[in-house]
Structures are given as structure tokens and as C-alpha cells.
Amino acid sequence: MTTQDYSSLNNLSPFELKDKLISVASSDAQRLMLNAGRGNPNFLATLPRFAFLALGEFSMRESERSYSYLDSGFGGLPEPEGIVQRFEAFAAHQDHSPGITFLRSALSYVKDQLGLDGDEFLFEMVGAFLGCTYPTPPRMLRHVEEIVKAYLMHEMFGPIKSDGDFSLFATEGGTAAMAYIFQSLAVNGLIHPGEKIAIATPVFSPYLEIPVLAEYGLEIVDIRMERTADWQLPQSEIDKLLDPEVKVFCVVNPSNPPSSKISTAGLDQLTKLVTKQRPDLIIVTDDVYGTFADDFVSLFAVLPRNTLLVYSFSKFFGATGWRLGTIALHTSNIIDEMLSAQPEAEKTRLRTRYASLTAEPGKLAFIDRLVGDSRAVALNHTAGLSTPQQFQMGLLALNGLMDRLGHYKAAAKQLIRQRYQTLYRSMGVTAAFEPDDVNYYSLIDLQELGGQLYGAEFEAWFIKQGLGTEFLFRLADETGVVLLPGRGFEVVDTSARVSLANLTDHEYRAIGAATRRIVDEYHDAFTHTSD
Known part of the structure; x- marks a missing residue:
């Protein structure tokens, strides 16, 4: 087994090291690169996105009401009066649209559960989609x-x-x-x-x-x-x-x-x-x-x-x-209390800083600062934040609030936990689950894995060899799999971070098998050294 000195890379941020690992993993054009180093999920909530598109079409029709006579692609600002009635007329022709169903439920929910006025809510959402005004208030709609x-x-x-x-x-x-x-x-x-x-x-x-x-x-x-x-x-x-x-x-x-x-x-x-x-x-x-x-x-x-x-x-x-x-x-909160208790010289400095925002800058709350x-x-x-982004944020939040039976949440949790089990089964070890575990990521403790598979002597040898970074590059070079070093996250043990959110169950099986194979090869090297 050939070795290479990776010590010069030990001080890199794990996210900078990731780019080097990706370069190595992508070097074989005949192989699919599997990046389990970054926690970008490969699943998403569809209903609030359908709702975004559905309200987008209604919003454009609302805008066209103002300047349609110009026949030149002009639109205007939405009008609040009667906007819910106009939406219901629009929705009546799209009964089977998941986005429309979501929006109707949202209108009902915000009135019944949050005490918000339906017309005012819908008017804000239409304006937010159109992005036709500055965010008002600037802090949040x-x-x-x-x-x-x-x-x-x-x-x-x-x-x-x-x-x-x-x-x-x-x-x-x-x-x-x-x-x-x-x-x-x-x-x-x-x-x-x-x-x-x-x-x-x-x-x-x-x-x-x-x-x-x-x-x-x-x-x-x-x-x-x-x-x-x-x-x-x-x-x-x-x-x-x-x-x-x-x-x-x-x-x-x-x-x-x-x-x-x-x-x-x-x-x-x-x-x-x-x-x-x-x-x-x-x-x-x-x-x-x-x-x-x-x-x-x-x-x-x-x-x-x-x-x-x-x-x-x-x-x-x-x-x-x-x-x-x-x-x-x-x-x-204690932050605002600390601000009010600052020395007068500090208060004067800050009043000057925020004087353009309010007539009483000394009373400006920290969140507004x-x-x-x-x-x-x-x-x-x-x-x-841009108003279309805030609109989508509101829809995502409503998705969580209106998921009364927890179907989306249960599916998301089950998905990542199944991948966790698959990963460790493929390494040949038991995947324990504790009540406080989440499993969005997992730290593969390489030295502990070696000890579980081959005993304490091999674990001690593995630690002494300092094989963590080499393991990551071997994994990338030989299999196209990218993981991040635990060391960069202040993990003491030799370990690798794997995201369980962004690949398929089949691919996590491949990562587990590749990890086991390389650990097996390290054990072979240990055995020959011992001989």
C-alpha cells in the first residue's frame, strides 16, 4: 500500500479541503463522484412551491388589471379591496391544482388559527411575489x-x-x-x-x-x-x-x-x-x-x-x-438591558451611529440595530430580505403548521435515519440509535471502527499512524466518494463527517462498503508490520 504525505493540508478548513477532495474524486471520467461532504438535502417540500407558482399566476393577473389598456406589457400594483373574492373566482377554475388547494387552506388557517385578516394577508402575499415594493417593514413583512x-x-x-x-x-x-x-x-x-x-x-x-x-x-x-x-x-x-x-x-x-x-x-x-x-x-x-x-x-x-x-x-x-x-x-432580553446600562460615552457614540434611523436612537432595540x-x-x-423570498418563507412555515398529522416531518426523519442504518450495516457494524440522535450527519469514527472490527491493538496502530487525511484522499481517489475530516470540526478522534441528506440509499451502501474495504486494507498493512 503506497502512502503520501498530506500533512500540509491539515490546517485547511474542511470546506476548503472538500474542493481538493472533489478534484481527486472527479479525476476518473468513467466514475460517478459521490459528494457526501456537504449537507445539501436531495429532498424538498413540493406543496409550498406549487403554492408559490399558483399565487404567482394570480398575482400577475392582479397586476394586469391596472394597465391592461396599454397593451405594452405594463402591470400595476395590486389593489387590496376584494382581493380574496377575486382569488376565489380565479381558484374556482383550478380545483385540482395542489398549489390552489394549499393556498385555500392557508387562507383558512391564518384567519382561524392566527387571527389575521384574509384580505390583508393575501394582499401582502401578492405584493411580495411581485416584488414591486421595498420590504416594509425592512425587518420583516x-x-x-x-x-x-x-x-x-x-x-x-x-x-x-x-x-x-x-x-x-x-x-x-x-x-x-x-x-x-x-x-x-x-x-x-x-x-x-x-x-x-x-x-x-x-x-x-x-x-x-x-x-x-x-x-x-x-x-x-x-x-x-x-x-x-x-x-x-x-x-x-x-x-x-x-x-x-x-x-x-x-x-x-x-x-x-x-x-x-x-x-x-x-x-x-x-x-x-x-x-x-x-x-x-x-x-x-x-x-x-x-x-x-x-x-x-x-x-x-x-x-x-x-x-x-x-x-x-x-x-x-x-x-x-x-x-x-x-x-x-x-x-x-439581556442584550437590550446591557445597552441601556452602558457608560454614557458609549451611549453617545451609539446614538450618533443610529441617529438617522429614529428620533430616539438610544431606545433602538438590538434587533432593529x-x-x-x-x-x-x-x-x-x-x-x-427580498419580498419573494419572504413569501416563500411564509409558505414553508405554513407547510409545517398545516401538516397536522406530521406526514412530511415523519417522512423526512425516516428517510435520513434509514440512510444512517444502511451506511453502518454496509461497514459491518451495528448502527446504534439514542433518543437524542438526529442523524442528519454522522461522524464515522475511523479509529473506533477499526477497533470494533479488529481489536484494540489495531485501533492504537491506526491512531499512531495519523491516517485520517490519507483515508479521505484514498476514498476520493479510489471510489469517487467525498467526506469531510472530523478534525476540522474540532473532533478529537480520527473521523470523517458524512451527510445523510444528499445521496441515495444505494449510494450510502457504496460509501459504507468502500470505507470497510479501505479499513480492511489498513488492517492488512498492520498485520504485515506486526509480522
Whole structure:
């Protein structure tokens, strides 16, 4: 077995290393490249997309009513009066359209369950599809915000009652949300270079790379999940948050790449610590995978005053290309309290910064500062996610709310969990499932796999050889399969991250078989070395 030195690549971000692996995997024109390194799902929600198209046709007819006499391709703005009646007349001729059926149900739902006016809701949606006005309010369209709030209460709070007393900012996906949060925390003097930020690891690697950038200069405190306890946070790690120099705690829940949600016990431990000992701690939780978990409860629900919630529609609804995300913040929160308690010199600086937005800039809430900062303050009046994107976001949220029997959710969860079982069966090992597991990703612990198959001596040899990166390149070169290194996500063991969302069951069977074959060959090399 020939070897190659890959040590020069060890410091690359896993997503940069991915490009090199793809190049290797694609080098054989006769072979299909299988990229299980990126978590872009190969499934999507169809009904809200049918609804988008159906309302799109109605919206165009509404626009044509204004200037049809010009006969020159001109349209006008929709008119609110009688818009529901005109829609019903339009829909009467398309009874078998899944999009029309969805929209009729949506009109009924928002009136009956959310208390929204049908004409006002439909008028906003038609205008949003047409994209004919700036997003107003810039933070989020009024009806879309109420729909998405209801969706988040449904998905993020579990049995915890919420009065919905929080606000949303619609963003260009969850990644934009994180960028905006770090930027606004910094410009508002809530984090400073040299201060500490705690991050629950293993984690999505950019969350490790953002805080250390020159503009933030933060010191990362590693809050490490315990692999042998289904990737939960032990009390000894949670206690690191007692350090008053830790200003912010960032967590992806369920985790990426271990793909486990924080257990009920873990939520209780964090709630007790923050409530009794660190009431000043800012928490940022990215819960994009929460909708794949069983009985999910967010930190945003149990620690409402301390937590900024980031949620993206990308994974659950197969909408990564739409770039649909939100930031949620409760009306009563510690961030606004910190702003009001700042020294007068700092308040004066910030009043000057936001003076063009309001007559009382000192009272501007943090979530509204996020909006202004996202457009360099001066362009706040043109801020906001595009209205067609917000319209699609509202439809996706309604899809979740109106799925009363949970058919879509059950199918999505069953799909990825079946792939998980297939992958590990093909490696010849048992795929255990714990109550807090999600299975959107899996970390193939290569050294543990070797130990399971061939014993502790081989596992120790595998660790000593440092074969993780070589394994990834061999897999790419010999089979066309691309996985990402666990090391880049702050995983201690030699491991590979595989997404269970973006390939077929047959292809995961092939990945498992290829992984087993290469481990077998490493064992042959170990045996010859021992001889």
C-alpha cells in the first residue's frame, strides 16, 4: 500500500479541503463522484412551491388589471379591496391544482388559527411575489413575521408555553444571520477584542473561524461534548461558562456534525447555571436541524431572556438555494438591558451611529440595530430580505403548521435515519440509535471502527499512524466518494463527517462498503508490520 504525505493540508478548513477532495474524486471520467461532504438535502417540500407558482399566476393577473389598456406589457400594483373574492373566482377554475388547494387552506388557517385578516394577508402575499415594493417593514413583512413566529413556537418550544412575545429579522439564510449577529454585537460594544467566546464543539467549522478574525479578536473557550455520552455537554464543561470573561456562548443544536440534540438534562443544567450564576451570558443558538429531532426544545424556549435564535428553512424544506433564515429575539432580553446600562460615552457614540434611523436612537432595540447594521445603517430604508423570498418563507412555515398529522416531518426523519442504518450495516457494524440522535450527519469514527472490527491493538496502530487525511484522499481517489475530516470540526478522534441528506440509499451502501474495504486494507498493512 503506497502512502503520501498530506500533512500540509491539515490546517485547511474542511470546506476548503472538500474542493481538493472533489478534484481527486472527479479525476476518473468513467466514475460517478459521490459528494457526501456537504449537507445539501436531495429532498424538498413540493406543496409550498406549487403554492408559490399558483399565487404567482394570480398575482400577475392582479397586476394586469391596472394597465391592461396599454397593451405594452405594463402591470400595476395590486389593489387590496376584494382581493380574496377575486382569488376565489380565479381558484374556482383550478380545483385540482395542489398549489390552489394549499393556498385555500392557508387562507383558512391564518384567519382561524392566527387571527389575521384574509384580505390583508393575501394582499401582502401578492405584493411580495411581485416584488414591486421595498420590504416594509425592512425587518420583516408583518404577516410573514406572524406566520413564522407561529411556526417557531410550534417547532422550537415543545411543551413550553410561549406568548409569542418575540420579534424576527428575516435574513439571507442562517449564515447571514450569524454574520449580522457578530457584527452588531461588536459595533454595539457588547464584545471586544481579547474577550472570550464559548463554543460547544464539535461544531460547524466557520463558527470557529469567525470569532478569531481581526475585527473580532475573540478568544475561543472550547465547551466539549462528550462522545461516549451521545455527544452531550458534561457538567464540567458547562461550568466553564461560569467564567465572567466569557461574554457569549454559541451552540448548534442539534449539533453539527455529531447530530445530537441537547438532552432534557442538559437543558436543565444550562438553565440552572445561567439563571442562578450567569444571568448576563448571551447565548446564540443555531437550531437549523431541530425539526429533524424528536421532541425538540430550544434554548430559546428555556432561556428566553438570554438567547438569540437563528433558524434556517434550508435543510428541513430543501431550500438551501432560497437563502431563507431568521433571527429571533424576545422583547424582554439581556442584550437590550446591557445597552441601556452602558457608560454614557458609549451611549453617545451609539446614538450618533443610529441617529438617522429614529428620533430616539438610544431606545433602538438590538434587533432593529441588527437590521440597520446589515445595511451600514445609512441604507436601512432599503434593508430586508427580498419580498419573494419572504413569501416563500411564509409558505414553508405554513407547510409545517398545516401538516397536522406530521406526514412530511415523519417522512423526512425516516428517510435520513434509514440512510444512517444502511451506511453502518454496509461497514459491518451495528448502527446504534439514542433518543437524542438526529442523524442528519454522522461522524464515522475511523479509529473506533477499526477497533470494533479488529481489536484494540489495531485501533492504537491506526491512531499512531495519523491516517485520517490519507483515508479521505484514498476514498476520493479510489471510489469517487467525498467526506469531510472530523478534525476540522474540532473532533478529537480520527473521523470523517458524512451527510445523510444528499445521496441515495444505494449510494450510502457504496460509501459504507468502500470505507470497510479501505479499513480492511489498513488492517492488512498492520498485520504485515506486526509480522
